[in-house]
Amino acid sequence: xxxxxxxxxxxxxxxxxTARRELRAxxxxxxxxxxxxxxxxxxxxxxxxxxQAGVDFPKTHDVAALLALLAPSSLALATRDEVEANMVEAxxxxxxxxxxxGLVIPPAEAFxxxxxxx
Numbered sequence: 001x002x003x004x005x006x007x008x009x010x011x012x013x014x015x016x017x018t019a020r021r022e023l024r025a026x027x028x029x030x031x032x033x034x035x036x037x038x039x040x041x042x043x044x045x046x047x048x049x050x051x052q053a054g055v056d057f058p059k060t061h062d063v064a065a066l067l068a069l070l071a072p073s074s075l076a077l078a079t080r081d082e083v084e085a086n087m088v089e090a091x092x093x094x095x096x097x098x099x100x101x102g103l104v105i106p107p108a109e110a111f112x113x114x115x116x117x118x
Contacts, residue, residue, distance in 0.1 A: 008048035015041035031097025035090055
């Protein structure tokens with residue numbers, strides 16, 4: 001394994017451990033943090049795969065775009081539709097967590113603004 005790919009994997013696994021630890025929290029679990037670290041983990045695993053496959057990637061947090069870069073490589077990965085479906089499910093779980101905690105769900109326009117900035 002390429003050293004830089006191993007570094008990305010170490011970072012991805014650290015984010016995944018953080019997400020799992022927060023998900024298991026018995027008192028006031030932070031579902032925002034769970035979603036954030038889960039997304040970060042997926043992103044970093046995909047960046048490791050890009051490095052290993054010799055695929056250059058831009059500075060991005062777009063998991064679907066990283067997956068698309070890997071599509072021509074010989075790596076067996078999920079389809080873009082599967083990744084997008086998983087992202088929708090993650091957002092649904094995040095919103096369910098906000099509702100369970102009695103927190104206000106930001107309007108859709110707020111999400112669109114954040115996505116446009118990213």
